[in-house]
Amino acid sequence: MTDPVPYDQLLSILVRDEPRVLTRITALFGRRGYNIKSLSVGNTEHPGVSRMTIVVHGDRGVVEQAIRQLEKLHDVMKIIDHSLEKYVDRELVLVKVAITPESRVEVRQIAEDFRSRIVDVGRHALTFEVTGDEGKLTAFIEQMRPFGILETMRTGRIALTRGSNAEIASHIYHEGETQTLRPVVEGVEAREERARGVPNLF
C-alpha cells in the first residue's frame, strides 16, 4: 500500500517441523494470489524447528498482508522480514553446459572467473555448481547460454540477517510453548517498534 511497485521481497519463517506445515504456508500464499518466486526449507539449530526462506514478488502491501496472515498460523513461530534489516543471501545453482572440443577451454575459463566448481564431467557436457546472489547466478547463466545450456536447477534463495540475532526485527509467536527459541529471542525488539514510522504498521 505504501509502495505500489512490485519487487522481490525476502521473508524467513521459522516453523514447527510438523506434517503439512509446508502446505499450510504455501496454501496461504496461493489462495490470496501472492506468487512465491522461490522457497527453500531446511532444519535449524533447534530440534523441531524448520526454517523457510520465501521470496515473494509483490508490493509492500502484499507482503505486509502476507506476514499478518502468516502470523496467525499456529505452526509459525517467528517471521523475519528481511526488508527491515541488512541480510546476506545465497542461492546455489547446478548448470549443465553443452561443450564441444572447441568450446571446452572457453567454458572452463568462464567458470573459473565465476569461482564455479565442476561437479560432473561428460564427453559432451560439463555440470557446474555456482553459489552467490541472484545477480551472480543470472550473469553466469547468461555467459553460458551461447554454448548451450542443457539443464539448470536452482535451490531458491536462502537468507540470514547480518550481525547478532538480538537485532533481528521479527515477530515471535507462542512464546510460552517454544522454549527452544528462548535464547535466540532474548532482547529482540518487537517488529512493531522497528517498523514505527512506516505508515499502516503498528
Place this chain on the structure above:
Amino acid sequence: MTGAKALWATLANHGISTVFGYPGGAIMPVYDALTYYPEVRHVLARHEQGAIHAAEGWAKATGEIGVCMATSGPGATNLVTGLADAMMDSVPLLAITGNVARHLMGTDAFQEADITGITLPVTKHNYVVRDVEELPRIIAEAIRIARTGRPGPVLVDIPKDVQMAAYAGEIPTPHARPEIPAPTDESIGRALELLRTAKKPVIMAGGGSLDASAEITALARAWDIPVITTLMGLGAFPASDPLWLGMPGMHGSVAANRAISEADVLLGIGLRFDDRVTGRVNGFAPNAAIIHIELDAAEIGKIIRTHVPVRGDAKVAAARLTEGAVKGVWPEWTAQITEWKGRNETPEHWGAGYAVKAVVDRLTPDDILSSDVGQHQMLAAQLARFERPRRWLNSGGLGTMGFGFPAAIGAGMAEPGVRSVVIAGDGGFQMTAQELATLKMYDIRNVKICIINNSYLGMVRQWQEMFHGKRYSEVWLGDSNPDFLKLADAYDVPGYRASSAEELPAAIDAWLADPKSALLEVVVPHEHGVFPMVPAGAALYEMIESDPGRAVELKAQLADAPMNEVNDA
C-alpha cells in the same frame, strides 16, 4: 484408559457439557467410551451439517466453544460447510473426526478422506493425532486455539486405532486464557485526537465487538456519536438508543449508508470491512479518516486504508477512548442523522417484510433470533431490534442456507430457559429440515420455527428480477414444496399457518403460546423485494432506496462492472 476415554475425560475437564454429532465406523470407540461419561451429553443430529451448525448456534449464543463430532470420510466431509461458516464468522468451535486406522491412512481405505487436507483452508488449525500419548494434549491445545485471539474452528482427526490404544498419562485441565493485548498509548492518543477534531463522526461495530458492547455503548453516549452495527454486530449497541442507525451495506439502512458516505471520522470496531458492508471499496466512506480497532492485525488495512490502526482488545480500546470524551459538538450532524433516521420505512403492505416485522416485534430482549439465508434474513436484520449482544445468530460471512434451524436448536439447548426463534425461507429450511427429529428426540420445547414461504428462492429471484431481465431460472419452489405443517406433524411438532395480514396475529399468538417447540408457516406473496439495496459493484451512496425502477438505471451504470460482481447472490 483408552484414547477414546481420555478424549471424553479431557472434554469433561474443560467443562464441555454438550457435543453434537453423528456416529460411524471410524469413531465407534469414541461412541463406546461415551457410555462411561454421563457428564457429557451427546446430541444426535440427523445430518453432520445439522450437528455442526447446532454447535455454532451454541457458541454464537453463549460465546463459549461449541463441539461437534463425526465419523471419517462422508461424516467428516459433511462438516466442511459448517467449518467454513465458523471460520468466516470467527466462531470458537472444536470438531472431532474419526479416521481409519493409522496403517490404512493414505491407502484410499473404506471411508477414508484426507479431512485435514480438505479442511486446511477453512480451519484455524487442524491436527491428526498420530500417537495416543498426544491425544489429550492436542484436544486441550485445540480448545485453546479455537477460543484464543480471533476465535475460529479447530479440527482434530483421530485414527481409530489411536482411539483404542491405551493411555496412561494425565488428563489436562484448561489452559489459562491468555491476555488479549491492550492497544498502545500512541494509537489511542491518535484516535482521540481524530475524535476531538471530528465534525461528522460515526461508529461502526462488527461481530468482534459483541463482548465489548457495554464499553462501546458508554463510548458512543459519552461523545454522542451515532452507531452503526453490521449484520454480525447487531446487538452490540441497543437498538432503542436514539444514536443507533441500523445496519450498513448492501441491505443496510438509509441512515447508516448515508452516515458512512458523509462521515469525516469512521471508528470501526471489531470488523473486517466485508464487501457486503463496503459496497464499492473506493466509494466507501470517501470523506472519512478511518480508525480501526481490531484484534486480528491481518484485518487492519486489508480492504480499507486505515488512518489510525488500533490493534488490541476492543473492550479496553473503547473504555480508553471514553476517558477523554467531549460531549458531541456537532448539532448539524445530529440533526442530519435524525432526518435520515426518520426516513426508515416499516412495511405497511402484506408481504414478507410485513410478516417478518410482525414476528420480530413480538420478541423480548432475552429471546434469541436465528435466521437462515435469503430475503427473510435481510428483512429480519433490518427490522428486528436487538437490545443486547449474542441474541442474533446468522451466517454472515459464508451465507449458508440451512444454518438457521440447527443453530436455533443449538442455542435453544445452550439456554433452555430462553425462547430460540428461527426465521427461515421455504428454500433454506429444507436444507436441514430433518433436524425436526432432533427437537422430537430431545423433547426440546423452546425452539420456534417461522417459515416465510414465498414459494421462491426469493433472494435469487430478486437478483434475477433486477439484473437478469426477470428471467426466473430455477428458483420456483411452489410446485414441489411440502405441506410444512404435515412435515412438522410427522415429527410431532405442532404447526400453525397464516396466509394474510388478518390471520397473522392470532397465528403468532398460538405459535408462541404453544408449550412445545412449534412451527409457523407464513404464506406470503411470491414477488417481494428487499430494499434498500446497494447492488454489488456500486458504492453505498448509490443505494436503491425503495423504487425498483431505479434498478434498470443502475443496471446500465453497472454494465461495465465485472459480471461476477453483479452475479454473486
